[in-house]
Amino acid sequence: MNAVLLTVGDELLIGQVVNTNAAWLGEHLNTLGVDVVRMVTVGDDIEDIKRELRRGYEVAELVIVTGGLGPTHDDVTREAVAEFFGVDLEFDPEIFARVRERFERKGRTVPESNRTQAMVPRGFTVLPNPVGSAPGLWYAEEVGSSERLIIVLPGVPYEMKYLMLHEALPRLRERKGLRIIAHRTILTTGIGESHIQERIGDLSGMLGPNLRLAYLPGSSGVRLRITAYGNTRAEVDAAIARLESHIRERIERYIYGTKDDTLEAVVGHMLAERGLTISVAESCTGGFVLNRLTNVSGSSAYVVGGIVAYSNQVKIGQLGVSPEVLEEEGAVSETVARQMAAGVRRLLGTNIGISTTGVAGPTGGTPDKPVGTVWIGYADEEGDRAVRLQLAEERILNKELTSTAILDMIRLHLLGLS
Amino acid sequence: MNAVLLTVGDELLIGQVVNTNAAWLGEHLNTLGVDVVRMVTVGDDIEDIKRELRRGYEVAELVIVTGGLGPTHDDVTREAVAEFFGVDLEFDPEIFARVRERFERKGRTVPESNRTQAMVPRGFTVLPNPVGSAPGLWYAEEVGSSERLIIVLPGVPYEMKYLMLHEALPRLRERKGLRIIAHRTILTTGIGESHIQERIGDLSGMLGPNLRLAYLPGSSGVRLRITAYGNTRAEVDAAIARLESHIRERIERYIYGTKDDTLEAVVGHMLAERGLTISVAESCTGGFVLNRLTNVSGSSAYVVGGIVAYSNQVKIGQLGVSPEVLEEEGAVSETVARQMAAGVRRLLGTNIGISTTGVAGPTGGTPDKPVGTVWIGYADEEGDRAVRLQLAEERILNKELTSTAILDMIRLHLLGLS
Numbered sequence: 001m002n003a004v005l006l007t008v009g010d011e012l013l014i015g016q017v018v019n020t021n022a023a024w025l026g027e028h029l030n031t032l033g034v035d036v037v038r039m040v041t042v043g044d045d046i047e048d049i050k051r052e053l054r055r056g057y058e059v060a061e062l063v064i065v066t067g068g069l070g071p072t073h074d075d076v077t078r079e080a081v082a083e084f085f086g087v088d089l090e091f092d093p094e095i096f097a098r099v100r101e102r103f104e105r106k107g108r109t110v111p112e113s114n115r116t117q118a119m120v121p122r123g124f125t126v127l128p129n130p131v132g133s134a135p136g137l138w139y140a141e142e143v144g145s146s147e148r149l150i151i152v153l154p155g156v157p158y159e160m161k162y163l164m165l166h167e168a169l170p171r172l173r174e175r176k177g178l179r180i181i182a183h184r185t186i187l188t189t190g191i192g193e194s195h196i197q198e199r200i201g202d203l204s205g206m207l208g209p210n211l212r213l214a215y216l217p218g219s220s221g222v223r224l225r226i227t228a229y230g231n232t233r234a235e236v237d238a239a240i241a242r243l244e245s246h247i248r249e250r251i252e253r254y255i256y257g258t259k260d261d262t263l264e265a266v267v268g269h270m271l272a273e274r275g276l277t278i279s280v281a282e283s284c285t286g287g288f289v290l291n292r293l294t295n296v297s298g299s300s301a302y303v304v305g306g307i308v309a310y311s312n313q314v315k316i317g318q319l320g321v322s323p324e325v326l327e328e329e330g331a332v333s334e335t336v337a338r339q340m341a342a343g344v345r346r347l348l349g350t351n352i353g354i355s356t357t358g359v360a361g362p363t364g365g366t367p368d369k370p371v372g373t374v375w376i377g378y379a380d381e382e383g384d385r386a387v388r389l390q391l392a393e394e395r396i397l398n399k400e401l402t403s404t405a406i407l408d409m410i411r412l413h414l415l416g417l418s
Numbered sequence: 419m420n421a422v423l424l425t426v427g428d429e430l431l432i433g434q435v436v437n438t439n440a441a442w443l444g445e446h447l448n449t450l451g452v453d454v455v456r457m458v459t460v461g462d463d464i465e466d467i468k469r470e471l472r473r474g475y476e477v478a479e480l481v482i483v484t485g486g487l488g489p490t491h492d493d494v495t496r497e498a499v500a501e502f503f504g505v506d507l508e509f510d511p512e513i514f515a516r517v518r519e520r521f522e523r524k525g526r527t528v529p530e531s532n533r534t535q536a537m538v539p540r541g542f543t544v545l546p547n548p549v550g551s552a553p554g555l556w557y558a559e560e561v562g563s564s565e566r567l568i569i570v571l572p573g574v575p576y577e578m579k580y581l582m583l584h585e586a587l588p589r590l591r592e593r594k595g596l597r598i599i600a601h602r603t604i605l606t607t608g609i610g611e612s613h614i615q616e617r618i619g620d621l622s623g624m625l626g627p628n629l630r631l632a633y634l635p636g637s638s639g640v641r642l643r644i645t646a647y648g649n650t651r652a653e654v655d656a657a658i659a660r661l662e663s664h665i666r667e668r669i670e671r672y673i674y675g676t677k678d679d680t681l682e683a684v685v686g687h688m689l690a691e692r693g694l695t696i697s698v699a700e701s702c703t704g705g706f707v708l709n710r711l712t713n714v715s716g717s718s719a720y721v722v723g724g725i726v727a728y729s730n731q732v733k734i735g736q737l738g739v740s741p742e743v744l745e746e747e748g749a750v751s752e753t754v755a756r757q758m759a760a761g762v763r764r765l766l767g768t769n770i771g772i773s774t775t776g777v778a779g780p781t782g783g784t785p786d787k788p789v790g791t792v793w794i795g796y797a798d799e800e801g802d803r804a805v806r807l808q809l810a811e812e813r814i815l816n817k818e819l820t821s822t823a824i825l826d827m828i829r830l831h832l833l834g835l836s
Contacts, residue, residue, distance in 0.1 A: 015444030304729045399713070
């Protein structure tokens with residue numbers, strides 16, 4: 001089953017509001033096996049809405065419209081939908097009574113303009129909205145041998161979600177025999193998109209219309225998304241498992257998790273499981289590594305703390321970095337990274353100490369150490385070592401990339417892979 | 419001038435990625451006076467892309483396409499655009515050389531698949547991309563008396579933004595005579611939306627179709643966006659200035675900046691100007707305050723460093739917090755916040771020391787100190803003090819809100835307003 005999403009609102013076109021509704025609807029419909037084939041945003045204009053409804057039904061049986069159900073004059077979705085289906089708008093006293101009650105509960109009287117929110121296109125089913133004043137609408141129409149289904153929802157995200165989850169989706173599931181679709185997202189880091197492709201090799205024998213693979217790069221690494229379609233759950237699960245194990249065999253060391261896992265949570269879980277504690281000495285990342293580690297609930301079990309050593313004075317005074325090494329090799333150097341990691345480990349008495357020192361940018365680069373030159377250090381009871389990275393040109397991106405690299409360094413160490 | 423945005427990517431349709439590009443583009447085009455009349459998202463499919471290009475030019479002179487420029491087989495935007503305009507794709511050795519250079523700088527060899535990123539539709543202008551591997555494209559074609567303009571950009575947000583700001587927008591401004599619209603965003607913190615509204619008072623005499631005010635709340639505070647329309651620059655500037663000064667008179671102390679200012683940059687600028695240094699002792703924020711401070715380029719001039727004291731052991735051993743106070747009042751208390759701020763200031767020898775200690779959540783709350791209870795401390799040569807906050811229930815939001823509150827505490831201190 002195909003669907004088109006139509007989100008209505010001038011505020012979306014001028015970028016005042018990010019369209020999170022579309023992503024949320026896309027994800028939930030997809031899980032149900034409905035393919036969203038297009039998402040369209042138009043302003044609060046009757047003709048634009050009618051045109052996109054028409055175009056929507058050219059490729060999809062279901063159109064979901066959100067937004068434009070408010071009480072003000074620029075909310076015209078109700079009117080546009082009624083005109084498109086060629087029916088009148090009728091006043092529904094029950095809806096208005098509920099709206100009035102909502103206002104009165106807050107000690108306010110209902111404005112006359114809210115009457116428009118009680119207007120319903122004739123023949124449409126009202127989806128009651130206990131969390132706001134605009135109800136949703138549901139309508140199905142036979143056109144020859146096919147059907148046109150419409151779901152109209154308010155644009156306020158929590159109202160839209162409430163009505164979708166409690167009213168629209170159950171109706172949809174009940175009404176339609178929907179095919180099965182499943183996803184699996186594999187999270188990698190430390191390897192680029194094209195190198196993954198090279199290692200995985202030619203998949204043309206495996207991939208096809210019922211099994212797809214997408215590469216989604218980001219600052220934490222490349223996510224690989226497998227999508228499978230089929231008639232039974234067993235069939236799609238088997239296809240996904242086959243492709244996943246093919247991928248895992250080839251790039252296992254780069255895979256840190258699946259789905260919504262984060263590298264900091266994966267690493268944190270490994271530390272907690274082994275009863276290890278960690279401390280961090282940060283220069284170029286300025287607290288970002290500690291911030292990521294402590295974003296994980298329960299991280300106080302293994303994060304003891306850290307030193308943000310932005311100045312050389314703190315590197316020397318707190319972490320015991322040698323002034324001579326700073327002088328001779330510079331703050332961005334292998335020895336300093338190693339001394340920082342070992343120093344914070346000793347100072348805070350943890351099992352593991354890690355460090356970052358680099359040229360985050362945009363200024364401060366030299367021919368030898370251009371912007372993006374970073375050393376990350378790792379110390380444990382067996383000793384210390386450091387690795388040089390050559391990253392990007394943008395300061396905040398460099399902090400992100402460095403933090404990902406050092407978190408991955410911990411992961412690989414704990415797995416004995418480095 | 420009308421524009422249609424076309425964002426391409428299966429990941430958008432299944433809701434894996436929220437389409438922030440569309441909002442960003444909408445906002446920036448709007449500022450320039452370009453009306454975005456439709457935003458469309460389709461999957462990685464040549465025919466879908468071509469169809470939406472055709473429909474786009476039915477209502478707009480400009481179509482901006484983002485996404486689908488990667489090196490893998492599912493990236494088909496380049497091909498679709500070339501087919502739509504009826505031109506061949508040609509290999510551009512210069513682009514490939516730059517891509518190869520980017521790989522080699524990182525000590526990697528460029529994979530063969532990246533050659534596709536150097537393919538350019540004949541006659542198109544290449545917009546060089548120094549921050550990624552896919553360049554943008556620009557093309558203008560006369561059709562009868564009108565024109566078809568296309569801008570093709572990568573989907574990775576920071577690459578898209580870079581190319582838009584540095585390449586596409588300047589070309590667009592130069593080429594077209596555009597009507598005048600101007601925005602002014604005033605950034606506030608420490609005051610809620612409804613309290614701002616109460617203080618500003620009734621604006622119905624000032625606002626109208628040519629002068630608008632929007633309230634945009636977020637975790638850093640409420641942004642107030644003034645928008646003015648007019649025929650001359652002088653006219654819109656005067657209208658904005660009038661409304662801005664009305665607002666400033668009423669809520670001056672809460673305003674920390676305008677436009678893209680960040681609280682950390684504003685505070686950093688104040689510190690740098692006065693030649694003051696700062697250090698931070700963080701517990702519940704776990705490095706986030708230091709991270710924000712060091713996101714500012716040039717922050718090494720005033721950020722000496724800090725201690726992330728996640729465990730009591732670090733609070734006592736590094737910061738000199740009294741074990742008796744920890745025992746009697748608990749880590750989340752006024753005295754601990756004050757001792758942490760004074761301790762880090764003394765330890766790192768800075769003019770100012772600040773601190774955070776609280777229950778970030780989601781667990782760890784007690785009846786006395788529920789989740790969201792936070793103390794922030796401030797120490798300088800005149801002494802130390804702390805303020806209690808009662809924030810939210812969500813861990814990461816609490817880190818954000820706490821960091822905003824402590825940064826604003828510095829600002830108000832330096833201004834003599836606290």
